[in-house]
Amino acid sequence: MNCPTEDALIGYLHDPAGAGAVEAHVSDCGDCTAVLAALMEAPSTTPRARLPKRYEVESLLGGGASGQVYLARDTLLDRRVALKVRQWTDADGSQDRETVLQEARALAAVSHPNVVQVYDCFDSGDGLVLAMEFVEGETLRRRLVRPIEEAEATQLLLQAGQGLAAVHTAGLVHGDFKPENVLLGNDGRVRVADFGLSSLRVHPSLRGLTPAYASPELRIGAPGSPAADQYAFCITLWEALRGRRPSQDDLGGFAIPRRSRDVLRRGLQPAADQRFPSMAALLAELRRPRWHPRNPRRAAAALGAVVVLTFALLAARWATAAKCRSEASAIETLWSTERSDRLRHAFGQAGAEATAFEAFERGVRAFANAWQTERLLACRAGGGSGSSAESRCLDEQLEAFRSLADAYEAPTHLSALDAPRAVRALPSPLGCRAALGEPREASAATAALATIVAAKETGHAADVTRLVPAARELAQASHRTDVEAQLELIAGEQLFELGEAAAAEASLFRAAELAEIARLDVVGAQAWTALGRRARLGGRLAEAERWLSLAEAYAQRSAPVTEVAVMGERVQLLAAQRQFSQALRLQARAIDSALQLTGADSLLSLEQSRGKAKALYSAERFDEAAAVEGPLVERYRRVLGPRHLLVGKVLEHYAAALTQLQRPVDAEVALQGAGDIFVENLGTDALPLIEVLGNRSELMLQRGRPREAEGLAARAEALARRRLGDDSPRTHWAIGQHGVALGRAGHTEASITSLLALLGRPASLAEAGMMAGFAADLGLELSVAGRPAEVPHLLSRFEGTPNLSPRVEAKLLIARLVAERALDAPRDEKALGRLLGLGSRSLEPVFREARALLLARVAEQELRDLEPQSPHDRASAPGQGSAGAHELTYLNALARHGRPTREEATSSPSAPRGRRR
Known part of the structure; x- marks a missing residue:
């Protein structure tokens, strides 16, 4: 069968069961597999629906499960429009389609300045198409990333509410009102959008629903209604005013802005019949000045009282303002000029550079400014009472800051180096906006928690381990479930660092459970995120998906900074699932939100x-990863100081990208710098040195220095066995690196023995890809040693490994083809086709690696004569032009057990192996 058309492949993606012939072809065709992967990675930039000639599509604006939106030009009326396209499915009967079109036409008849105008709607035969007004501007969601005043937020939502009211008057509902569907035009006008598909509630396949904004009746399956839109409107208004969505406990508290309290309390009633009778009634109440009485007769009676009370009210307001200013200034007494000077001297006595203290003090001032602002707002919202849950949360943060500052009165050299990170790791005062439940008085348990947090952040791990049990008992005795939840979170993170995975997971699950009881959404989000991260790193991606979904649910109810942090972990999970385009789009949103919320x-x-650099590296876009990480190293140095531990980690990652870009000298400098920082911060037995030594070993192989490579790899293996034992995945990697280096240094039998023993060990799912790569290395070594008959059985254990990277798959195919050629077996055309179909980007490094393995067997004096004869030969890439012939020639050369002719050897380029990251 010839390769199917792209339309046929698209049809297969939408209905695999109905395209058996395509499925059979795709399973054997590397080219079609690559096309499918590209189709799944990115939406089409042109709609598949048949459009009238009057519409010229310019670009894709976005899309999701309900369809795609394209920017187009209406040539008949010479205007730009947004085309929303939703493909019909087999579930869409002819009657359903007609009902949908009738409602879309009714929506097109609505004309209101606060509703995105629908110009046209039609059935293209392939799907529903709506031609709508194109609005240049931003969404309310994007606007809420930046600070917004109550007055501005209220005015924006008043306009949006007018749009909702107009649509309700037309007999329609929205069904999915949320900040993403409110457009703020550059012309200053607010428009409600996305009625086009989400309002078509009569058809289940077209109904949109975002749980965080859904009313109680919608969540149990009731149809959409104006009352449900009203509920979603109030959730959005709350979020605009307070920076987060509400919980039920919020509705009776002072945290609700005074101006909108009555509106929100009524609009968020669980029962639909207890809300406002209409959006118009809600908007009238929202517009009404707080001082204007409902009954005009009361105005005259109140006039005298107003005059009498005016001075009393002003006096009370002045007293409240003074009290709030006094409370907000509490942090100034904790960080005075005298204390700053004293700690600067203490840092110098500990041997820290001046930059470490300067970075630390910048972090202190950033925290102090944010805390003062939030404390002042919380005090004013509570009428100066200072007894709200938010105020108590801020008081506990102040206690945490006090404990941290006290701990730095006598810093060690290492804690001084880590000080800039420690102060920036203090919980954001913005998070206290999400504080729920009844206010709690400070207690011995909260003081113990603050001490433990300070010990953790200043690197006193032994103190944390020692103090947590007693603090847990204090929390339980005083019924401080919220404190106990935070203690379990700290304990779980600490246990993971110590390698006690089972106990760590138990603590994190307990933290999540307690956070739910205490309504501590930030801690719940952090606990589930930590569990998701550990599951991802363990290769348990389905489990990671479950835990991260729970984290996202908690984060939605907490502060924006928590949502961004959880979003960052979602990016890494998407990358692990090889959904790179989606991961990078989400990471761009996370970066933008973080910049708006907390600064660069x-x-x-x-x-x-x-996280962006990590995702780019996972996608094998090494040049872009290096372009991000180079400047990022300098940013970390400026913020945290040049010798901080995190600077070393970023340097290590940067070296990985440089190695893949064949810049071994630059990579070696970066790795050496990372190693020096790890030794200074953690000592000569530091665990990160395992990867530094192993990756430096690969660099030495790349530079033609196999003996140095073997020595470095041996040190990495010895350190891993000493610190982690023989069963750790990191130890397995170090053993494999040493085994490969032994072979390159000419110790073939030792290499084979080491790698065979490694591959005989039980390995976790997360190690499957790594073990498959080492199996390919062992296969080549066996062929070089004259033992190709052992290779097919060895490789068969790993060739079905799920989610292999293209490079590892190519290595396995090469190892199999080499062994079969050495055995004079018939050439496996299917394997060879798959190998060539993987593409030059994946093949080039592994072909060069195989050549390095063979040339290591040739005498040193011959190597100089075996180099490529021209720059063109040196740069030729497999899979393009005549490179395919070079590959076939080289596979024959591989079968000669390490002694290719000079012509054969020079027909393939030279390059390094991959790296662990």
């Missing part, structure tokens, strides 16, 4: 930029 020098912003 925050840990949140730095870590989100670091």
Whole structure:
């Protein structure tokens, strides 16, 4: 069968069961597999629906499960429009389609300045198409990333509410009102969008629903209604005013802004019949000035009282303002000029550079400014009472800051180096906006928690382990479930660092359970995120998906900074699932949100930029990864100081990208710098040195220095066995690296013995890809040693490994083809076709690696004569042009057990192996 058309492949993606012939072809065709992967990675930039000639599509604006939106030009009326396209499915009968079109036409008849105008709607035969007004501007969601005043937020939502009211008057409902569907035009006008598909509630396949904004009746399956839109409107208004969505406990508290309290309390009633009778009634109440009485007769009676009370009210307001200013200034007494000077001297006595203290003090001032602002707002919202849950949360943060500052009165050299990160790791005062439940008085348990947090952040791990049990008992005795939840979270993270995975997971599950009881959404989000991260790193991606979904649910109810942090972990999970385009789009959103919320020098912003580099590296876009990480190293140095541990980690990652870009000298400099930082911070037995030594070993192989490579790899293996034992995945990697280096250094039998023993060990799912790569290395070594008959059985154990990277798959195919050629077996055309179909980007490094293995067997004096004769030969890439013939020639050369002719050897390029990251 010839390769199917792209339309046929698209049809297969939408209905695999109905395209058996395509499925059979795709399973054997590397080219079609690559096309399918590309189709799944990115939406089409042109709609598949048949459009009238009047519409010229310019670009894809976005899309999701309900359809895609395209920017197009209406040539008949010479205007730009947004085309929303939703493909019909087999579930869409002719009657359903007609009902949908009738409602879409009714929506097109609505004309209101606060509703996105629908110009046209039609059935293209392939799907529903709506031609709508194109609005240049931003969504309310994007606007809410930046600070917004109550007055501005209220005015924006008033306009959006007018649009909702107009649609309700037309007999329609929205069904999915949320900040993403409110457009803020550059012309200053607010428009409600996305009625086109989400309002078509009569057809289940077209009904949209976002749980965080759904009313109680919608969640149990009731149809959409104006009352449900009203509920979603109030959730959005709350979020605009307070920076987060509400919980039921919020509705009776002072945290609700005074101006909108009555509106929100009524609009968020669980029962639909207890809300406002209409959006118009809600908007009238929202517009009404707080001082204007409902009954005009009361105005005259109240006039005299107003005059009498005016001075009393002003006096009370002045007293409240003074009290709030006094409370907000509490942090100034904790960080005075005298204390700053004293700690600067203490840092110098500990041997820390001046930059470490300067970075630490910048973090202190950033925290102090944010805390003062939030404390002042919380006090004013509570009428100066200072007894709200938010105020108590801020008081506990102040206690945590006090404990941290006290701990730095006598810093060690290492704790001084880590000080900039420690102060930036303090919980954001913005998070206290999500504080729920009844206010709690400070207790011995909260003081113990603050001490433990300070010990953790200043690197006193032994103190944390020692103090947690007693603090847990205090929390339980005083019924402080919220404190106990935070203690379990700290304990879980600490146990993971110590390698006690089972106990760590138990603590994190307990933290999540307690966070739910205490309504501590930030801690719940952090606990489930940590569990998701550990599951991802363990290769348990389905489990990671479950835990991260729970984290996202908690994060939606908490502060924006928590949502961004959880978003960053979602990016890494998407990358592990090889959904790179989606991962990078989401990471761009996370970076933008972090910058708006906390600024460029925050840990949140730095870590989100670091996440982008990791995702790019996972996608094998090494040049882009290096372009991100080079400047990122300097940002980390500026914010945290040049010798901070995190600087070493970023340097290590940067070296990985440089190695893949064949810049071994630059990579070696970066790795050496990372190693020096790890030794300074953690000592000569530091665990990160395992990867530094192993990756430096690969660099030495790349530079033609196999003996040095073997020595470095041996040190990595010895360190891993000493610190982690023989069963750790990191130890397995170090053993494999040493085995490969032994072979390159000419110790073939030792290499084979080491790798065979490694592959005989039980391995976790997360190690499957790594073990498959080492199996390919062993296969080549066996062929070189004259033992190709052992290779097919060895490789068969790993060739079905799920989610293999293209490079590892190519290595396995090469190892099999080499062995079969050495055995004079018939050439496996299917394997060879798959190998060539993987593409030059994947093949080039592994072909060069195989050549390095063979040339290591040739005498040193011959190597100089075996180099490529021209720059063109040196740069030729397999899979393009005549490179395919070079590959076939080279596979024959491989079968000669390490002694290719000079012509054969020079027909393939030279390159390094891959790296662990």
